[in-house]
Amino acid sequence: MKHILRIVVASIFIASGFVKAVDVVGFSFKLEEYFSPSVFNMPFFESQALPIAIFVVALELILGFMLLLKIRLKFTLTALIALCVFFGYLTFYSAYFNKVTDCGCFGDAITFTPWESFVKDLILLFWLLMLWFMYRNQFQLLQAKRQTKYIALSVFVLAMGLITLHGILHEPLIDFRDYKIGTDLNTEKANIEKNPSEYKTFYSLKNDTTGESVELNQDLYVADKKYWEEGSPWKIEQAKTTSKIVKQGYKSEISKFKPESVEGIDLTPEILKANKAILIFSYKPMEADKNILTKSEAKANAQKDALILGISTNPTTFKTIQNAVMDGTAIKTIARSNPFVLILQNGKIVDKIPANDYIKP
Numbered sequence: 001m002k003h004i005l006r007i008v009v010a011s012i013f014i015a016s017g018f019v020k021a022v023d024v025v026g027f028s029f030k031l032e033e034y035f036s037p038s039v040f041n042m043p044f045f046e047s048q049a050l051p052i053a054i055f056v057v058a059l060e061l062i063l064g065f066m067l068l069l070k071i072r073l074k075f076t077l078t079a080l081i082a083l084c085v086f087f088g089y090l091t092f093y094s095a096y097f098n099k100v101t102d103c104g105c106f107g108d109a110i111t112f113t114p115w116e117s118f119v120k121d122l123i124l125l126f127w128l129l130m131l132w133f134m135y136r137n138q139f140q141l142l143q144a145k146r147q148t149k150y151i152a153l154s155v156f157v158l159a160m161g162l163i164t165l166h167g168i169l170h171e172p173l174i175d176f177r178d179y180k181i182g183t184d185l186n187t188e189k190a191n192i193e194k195n196p197s198e199y200k201t202f203y204s205l206k207n208d209t210t211g212e213s214v215e216l217n218q219d220l221y222v223a224d225k226k227y228w229e230e231g232s233p234w235k236i237e238q239a240k241t242t243s244k245i246v247k248q249g250y251k252s253e254i255s256k257f258k259p260e261s262v263e264g265i266d267l268t269p270e271i272l273k274a275n276k277a278i279l280i281f282s283y284k285p286m287e288a289d290k291n292i293l294t295k296s297e298a299k300a301n302a303q304k305d306a307l308i309l310g311i312s313t314n315p316t317t318f319k320t321i322q323n324a325v326m327d328g329t330a331i332k333t334i335a336r337s338n339p340f341v342l343i344l345q346n347g348k349i350v351d352k353i354p355a356n357d358y359i360k361p
């Protein structure tokens with residue numbers, strides 16, 4: 001049994017690390033959320049999110065593979081237990097305080113709610129402790145060093161390193177996002193409209209007389225006038241008012257695709273109807289290479305039959321093409337490079353490429 005459990009636990013860590021290694025830049029975006037002022041307020045770590053992401057992914061992959069091959073078992077189990085406790089704290093904090101809605105444990109391949117992530121971490125921690133107990137008598141035994149194990153580990157590390165590097169320099173080798181090549185944005189938008197998610201406002205109210213606190217959705221609040229009639233002791237605590245989903249509709253990040261002109265006009269219909277649209281994106285225009293932006297604009301402008309837009313968080317980023325604005329987080333969901341180019345034909349994604357690769361002859 002212990003061998004099966006070891007293989008299962010090792011496989012989970014390897015799978016989790018692999019998905020994040022493929023898109024380590026996306027994982028760094030998730031870490032930025034944790035380090036942001038609204039969560040842990042660690043601005044220094046926020047700026048170092050990518051190196052930290054690489055380090056965490058490397059830990060998961062290497063330790064998972066070492067557990068699979070039973071290399072330095074005591075050290076490996078100790079490190080994995082510590083890693084699991086760390087992840088468990090992050091997911092509990094996110095769940096309890098409703099700070100980060102998706103932990104990014106399996107990247108964009110599998111999404112978990114914060115509470116689901118926390119339960120997963122508890123189960124993994126329990127299994128790791130079981131393995132520690134079952135293998136404890138073997139920790140002090142001298143085991144012959146098998147060169148083949150370390151060769152396999154070295155090859156594994158090299159392969160994962162190359163996959164990670166490709167995702168950093170270009171785009172992920174495997175695209176788990178909703179904006180993968182071949183996606184028809186018109187179809188996705190239609191599906192979202194047919195089956196929209198429903199949200200309700202939940203009010204936190206406090207009775208000034210008794211000190212009692214209650215939470216009510218908008219319907220219950222309106223239905224009972226004791227909470228809002230003139231002279232009522234019940235007062236809304238604005239800071240605690242939240243919007244919660246009550247019906248999950250068609251789930252797609254494409255619902256956030258809404259480029260607007262500088263004047264505030266929604267450009268989505270025009271983009272999706274165009275025979276060909278070349279969109280140059282930048283989620284951090286101040287950090288984007290100006291030379292690459294200039295060359296990308298020049299190459300796009302050479303396409304006379306296409307709708308060309310520069311989309312960023314700043315209405316003055318692009319100098320020779322029409323500027324549009326869009327939420328930075330929504331832009332990051334589409335692609336990881338800064339800047340990058342998205343090419344559509346009749347609303348269907350036909351190419352998605354870092355601008356540095358786009359301008360190459």
